[in-house]
Amino acid sequence: MLTVRIIVVGCGKIGENILADLANEDHNVIAIDNDPVVIGNIGNIYDVMTVCGSGTDRSVLKEARVESAELFIACTSSDEVNMLSCFIARRMGAKHTVARIRNPEYNLDNLGFLKEQLDLSRAINPDRLAAKEMYNVLKLPWAVKIQTFSVRNFEIIEINLREDSPFTGVKLMDLRNKYKAKFLICVVGRGDKVYIPDGNFVLRPGDRVGLTAEPAEIQKLMKAAGIEKKYTKNVMILGGGRIAFYLAKMLSDSGVNVKIIEIDEEKCNKLSQQLPKVVVINGNGAQQELLFEEGLASADAFVSLTGMDEENILISIFASTHNVPTVITKVNQSTMVNMASRLGLDRVISPKELMSDVLVQYARALDNTRGSNVETLYNIMDDKAVVLEFNVSAEFHGTGIPLKDLRLKPGILIAGIIRSRMAIIPTGSDCIQVNDKVIILTENRRLNDLSDILK
Amino acid sequence: MNRRMIFYMIGKIITLEAVLLMLPLLVSLCYQEMNCVSAFSITIIISTAVGIAMSLIFKPSNKVIYAREGFVIVTFAWIFLSLLGCLPFILSGEIPDFFDAFFETVSGLTTTGASILRDVEALSHGTLFWRSFTHWLGGMGVLVLIMAILPSDNGRAIRIMRAEMAGPVVGKIVPKIKDTAKILYIIYFVLTFAEFVLLLIGQMPVFDSAVHAFGTAGTGGFGIKADSIGGYSPYLQWVITIFMVIFGVNFNLFYLLILRKFKPVFTNRELWFYLGIMLAAAGIITYSIYPIYNSFSDSVRHSCFQVASIVSTTGYSTADFNLWPDLAKGVIFILMFLGGCAGSTAGGLKISRVIIMLKAIIRDIRHMLHPRSVETVKFEGKPLEPAIMNSVTTYFALYIVLMACTFIVLCFEPSFDLQSNLTASISCCNNVGPGFGLVGPMAGYGGYSGFSKLVLTFAMLFGRLEIYPILLSLYPRTWRKK
Numbered sequence: 063m064l065t066v067r068i069i070v071v072g073c074g075k076i077g078e079n080i081l082a083d084l085a086n087e088d089h090n091v092i093a094i095d096n097d098p099v100v101i102g103n104i105g106n107i108y109d110v111m112t113v114c115g116s117g118t119d120r121s122v123l124k125e126a127r128v129e130s131a132e133l134f135i136a137c138t139s140s141d142e143v144n145m146l147s148c149f150i151a152r153r154m155g156a157k158h159t160v161a162r163i164r165n166p167e168y169n170l171d172n173l174g175f176l177k178e179q180l181d182l183s184r185a186i187n188p189d190r191l192a193a194k195e196m197y198n199v200l201k202l203p204w205a206v207k208i209q210t211f212s213v214r215n216f217e218i219i220e221i222n223l224r225e226d227s228p229f230t231g232v233k234l235m236d237l238r239n240k241y242k243a244k245f246l247i248c249v250v251g252r253g254d255k256v257y258i259p260d261g262n263f264v265l266r267p268g269d270r271v272g273l274t275a276e277p278a279e280i281q282k283l284m285k286a287a288g289i290e291k292k293y294t295k296n297v298m299i300l301g302g303g304r305i306a307f308y309l310a311k312m313l314s315d316s317g318v319n320v321k322i323i324e325i326d327e328e329k330c331n332k333l334s335q336q337l338p339k340v341v342v343i344n345g346n347g348a349q350q351e352l353l354f355e356e357g358l359a360s361a362d363a364f365v366s367l368t369g370m371d372e373e374n375i376l377i378s379i380f381a382s383t384h385n386v387p388t389v390i391t392k393v394n395q396s397t398m399v400n401m402a403s404r405l406g407l408d409r410v411i412s413p414k415e416l417m418s419d420v421l422v423q424y425a426r427a428l429d430n431t432r433g434s435n436v437e438t439l440y441n442i443m444d445d446k447a448v449v450l451e452f453n454v455s456a457e458f459h460g461t462g463i464p465l466k467d468l469r470l471k472p473g474i475l476i477a478g479i480i481r482s483r484m485a486i487i488p489t490g491s492d493c494i495q496v497n498d499k500v501i502i503l504t505e506n507r508r509l510n511d512l513s514d515i516l517k
Numbered sequence: 518m519n520r521r522m523i524f525y526m527i528g529k530i531i532t533l534e535a536v537l538l539m540l541p542l543l544v545s546l547c548y549q550e551m552n553c554v555s556a557f558s559i560t561i562i563i564s565t566a567v568g569i570a571m572s573l574i575f576k577p578s579n580k581v582i583y584a585r586e587g588f589v590i591v592t593f594a595w596i597f598l599s600l601l602g603c604l605p606f607i608l609s610g611e612i613p614d615f616f617d618a619f620f621e622t623v624s625g626l627t628t629t630g631a632s633i634l635r636d637v638e639a640l641s642h643g644t645l646f647w648r649s650f651t652h653w654l655g656g657m658g659v660l661v662l663i664m665a666i667l668p669s670d671n672g673r674a675i676r677i678m679r680a681e682m683a684g685p686v687v688g689k690i691v692p693k694i695k696d697t698a699k700i701l702y703i704i705y706f707v708l709t710f711a712e713f714v715l716l717l718i719g720q721m722p723v724f725d726s727a728v729h730a731f732g733t734a735g736t737g738g739f740g741i742k743a744d745s746i747g748g749y750s751p752y753l754q755w756v757i758t759i760f761m762v763i764f765g766v767n768f769n770l771f772y773l774l775i776l777r778k779f780k781p782v783f784t785n786r787e788l789w790f791y792l793g794i795m796l797a798a799a800g801i802i803t804y805s806i807y808p809i810y811n812s813f814s815d816s817v818r819h820s821c822f823q824v825a826s827i828v829s830t831t832g833y834s835t836a837d838f839n840l841w842p843d844l845a846k847g848v849i850f851i852l853m854f855l856g857g858c859a860g861s862t863a864g865g866l867k868i869s870r871v872i873i874m875l876k877a878i879i880r881d882i883r884h885m886l887h888p889r890s891v892e893t894v895k896f897e898g899k900p901l902e903p904a905i906m907n908s909v910t911t912y913f914a915l916y917i918v919l920m921a922c923t924f925i926v927l928c929f930e931p932s933f934d935l936q937s938n939l940t941a942s943i944s945c946c947n948n949v950g951p952g953f954g955l956v957g958p959m960a961g962y963g964g965y966s967g968f969s970k971l972v973l974t975f976a977m978l979f980g981r982l983e984i985y986p987i988l989l990s991l992y993p994r995t996w997r998k999k
Contacts, residue, residue: 067692090692098902106584106675111692114899127776 065089066429069131069156071117071147072138073097073104076162076188079396079418080137085110089425092126117147120154129155133425137162137417149180158183158428160421166304186420192413193308196390199409200294200313200363204284206270206409209442209449216478216485216501218248218272218442218449219280225267235261243283244487245275248477248503249447256446256505258475272442272503274477274487294362294388295319300347300377301368302329305392305413307336309365314339321356323347347377363388371398378407447505449477452512454498460516466490469517475503476515518996519586521577523593526663526677528571530594533663534601535564541605541650544724545643553643556609564601585995587676592990594660595978599623602651611644616967616974623974625651626659627981628864630738630832630950631941633963633970638743642724648739649728655981656735656764656862657705658682665698680986682860690772704771705862709734712760719753729833733760736863738832738950745834745958751818754835758818758825765791765829765857786897787858787869791828794855794868798848799824805845820845827852830864832950834958846953850940853949864948864980866916872896873909915984920946923976930969941965945973946980 066089070081073095081104085091091110095101098114105112115122117136128134134156136144141163148159163169163185168176177185198208207220223230229237234247250257251270257263265271275283297313299306302324310320314337321341324330334342345352347368358364364381366374371393378391390409393399402410423440440449454461460468465476465488479486480499486492494500502515509515538561545553582590602625603618612618617633624631625648634640640648654662658681664674674694689697709730716726725741732739742748746757770782782788802820810816819836826833827849838849856865876894884890893900923942930938933955940952941962951958962973979987989995 090696092692105689109675109692109694111689 066132066425067130068092068133068135068425069094069123069126069128069151071095071134071136071144072162073100074137074139075394076414076417077137078104079414080135080421081110082108083418083422084425087422087425089429092131094122094126116143118143118150120150123147123151123154131156132158132428134159135162135421136160141165141168145176145180145182148182152181158424160184160186160424162186162188162417164189164304166307184424186417188413188417189304190308191416191420192305192392192411193312195411195416196305196309196365197312199390199411200297200318200365200388201316202280207442209440216274216480218274218477218503220270220272220443223265223267223269223271227265227267229271230265230267230269232264233261234259234263234265241283243275243279245273245279245283246477246487247271247273248475249443251443251446256443258447258473258503258505270443272447274485276485276487296357296361297321297363297365298323298353298356298358298361298386300364300366300374302326302333302342303367303369306365306367307333309367310337310340321361323352323356348373350380353377353381358386359384361386363390365390365392367392371395371402375402375405375407378402379405382407442503447503450502450504450509452500452502454494454496454500454512456496458494458496458512460512461494461496464491464493470515471517473505474515477501477503518589519577519579519582521575522580522582523586523590524575525572525577526590526660527594527597528568528573528575529667530568530659530663531564531597531601532568532572533659533666534598535561535568537650537654538564538605538647541643541647544646545641548642550641550643552609553605553641556605557643557647559608560601560604563604567601582674582676584676585989587680588986588989589995590677591660591680591982592986595626595982598659599626599978602626602647605647606644609641609644611640614967616970617963620962620970620974621648622651623977624950625649625737625739626655627948627977628652628655628735628737628830628862629945629948629977629980630732631945631956631973631977632739632950632961633965634961635963636743637741640741645728645739645741646724649731649737649741652735652737652739653709653731654735656737657701661698662702664695665702680982688769690769700772701768704768704775705734708760708763708771712756715756715760716753719750719756721749721753729757730760732833733757733831734764734862736761736764736829736831736857736861736948738826740833743959746822747835751814754818754822757833758822761825761829761831761833762792762795764831765825765861765863767858767860769860784898786872790872791858791868794852795824795828798828798852801848802841802845805842805848809841823849824852827949828855828863829857829861830947830949832944832958834951837957837959839953839957839959850943850953853940853943853947856947866913866947869896870909870912873901873906874913876901877906877910912984915988916946919976919979919984923972926972927965927969930965932964941973942976945976948977948980 068084068089069092070077071094073093081091081093085108092113093101093104093110094113094115094117096116101112101114113122113126117138128151134148134151136147138144144161144163148161152159159182161182164187169187173185202208205219205221209218247259249272250259296319299310299320299322302322306322310322313320321343322333323343323345325346327344330342330344343356358381364386366377368374374391374393378389381389390411391402391407393402393410393412394414396412396415399410399412442449476488478501479488479492479494500512538557542554542557545557599619599622603622606612606618606621607615612621620633660677660681664678678694690700691697712733713726713730716729728741746754766788770785770788773782799820802824803816806820807816822835823838838846854866855871856867857863859867859869873896880892880894895901920942923946924939927938927942937952937954937956941956944950944952955964956962
């Protein structure tokens, strides 16, 4: 497998997370930071090359050999430094540049212009990314995670099965007939293991299930299965930072009642100016009376977005015990994410990890489009399974054969076929055709070509 | 302390040694030296068995290593390598005494080139080849070789590399440690091969060319003739001189040359300092020895060869500098401390440390004159961390202590004079090889007692690994369970 030469500028919390993930993926990573202590530490822990200096300094970039970099990521705490260093890097010959741009000023109307003028491949706003993820969770409240693929209308939705779920105790092949909906259970996580199920697989309570369905069918299916809860109407957000702003904006634009509790008066004023439809409360969210007074008990969802991980986790647990159906917790420190999940908070969102995931996928896409025939590659189920997207060329021998007759290697599932931008949830009688896109699900196995799925 | 990982790595290294021993076995087969063939075969069998057993028994579940594991792995790897590496000498009966054989092997691996042999020319080809081949392996480092060959899933392996590679700051030249190690070995191999070919062109026999190329590349210095390089033609002596200088240069610079980045190479302070010192020393020595040789070209050749040999810590010689005037001997004595550039195969203090210490001295003097002055010391165009400056001065102190201790122990020897003992300890700690007096270039270390040999053996190991790894491995707290 070929690797991508990547330069990461800024080794703060986000930068370190990104370069750790990229180095784990076997890429050639060069880290730049102007703090010699930080950079020394990075060099000791990760297999990366380190350069001490500023990302806007040409001689530093030259030392990092920016001209041969395929991907240049700037994620210092300053938007301006990020944009400038990406601009310089691009001018010096970096192939793709990605800047972390946080300030809403740049993000609202100017972003397209900035991206074009600076020739950025991508501008990533971790706050907005997190808000989008939370929005997805709120729109499909029973889903743990939603992975959208390059073709918009194909998604893998992860749900946790509860004790009373009607999906349990039935063979998968019977499930489909039972609900008469077009859906496919493609991956099951049980404990620490991941299974690619066949028709005889029986689900158990507590399983984490990844399924695909046509978007219109999902709501229908969930209703039929009795999983669909009532639609989210009232959302309470604790903390009025940037993520809260983006999330409140998205939610209120789609007609949800949003209430933000923020301790800082100035922030409250600003929020109420920017978001006229949102109710902004000035108060301390750690006070139980305030939460009850503002209707915690009747909220459909509670999102805790304060700056303190510990506070977010505690208040989220408190909200869960008061039967708020959906509780989302923002956690920044990666070590805390696992701990929080163990406490029973299943919607823990880490902006840092989201950003890192996006960049890892970006690097993989760069890598794969160059080396193999994989279009894109995604990790699902806590990185225990991989979803690969392939273009079908005429060289593939499996075209025109019904899927049930294809001799696949064990542990491989064809999760979807995309034909002229329409997603098909495949059954045994569907065939792969030339120029289709095929979505393959497998357990962490690296496949380079679509032919590799066949025995 | 991840003990399993330590023994697992050592197991791998021993297995690698078994593979590498095939080469001298082949040479022995070519020359039909049955004695050596059986000695090498037995060693290979033992190494393979021990190595594979160790890496199977200690297969680690947790591969994380920290700085302390890095140091311990390097120390024990070198000790195990030397213990197994001396078996062929003992088994073939050519160096029957254990202390002698151990000294000779460590001297080879640490690229010192000090020998206990009285008559080198009596040895068989296989043994001579293995002796010089250890120079080549030890020069760049055996663990670096492991990293270049074996798949590494460990970013923290930089700790091992840092413990084995010489110099105050070990940096990578490419992002991945495996690729860095590979590139270094490729450069090393190509340069060695280039020397081999140039020696062949000068009509040196094939076997001699290979052995001397290994000895120069590792900056080792085991010769195969009683008069070292003295008997070869002036052309061959010049070729070896130039390559001794080349192998004392930081290998990163060669990589920059391959990338066609000439500016950082030509502005490299350490390189100019290195070349400048050698030129100045060669000039003084030429002046000093001219009356002996009465020929300008001979004087220049001998002085250049000896200077290159001592500064790069190789230890070959074309003339017995024991017989030279005191001025020339004085210069050579000072040169023994310096060593080559950081990141080369040379031993010694390293030129970059010398520069950093000189800069620290200048800074302190200025600071005494202007107590309120604020000054940053720069090296290679970058501000120098106070932590690095401190570590360099501490290292220097430790280095002096090491030589002093070795020297005092040697002084217990009844039959050796002060000059011989002093230069023997300095020469071994700096991995140079020859000293003055009874341990001069045309003599050897054979006269020392077994205990003194063992002390010198460890002095060489301390010098090659730059003291800290062994010191830390001896520190009881390192071994405490967490």
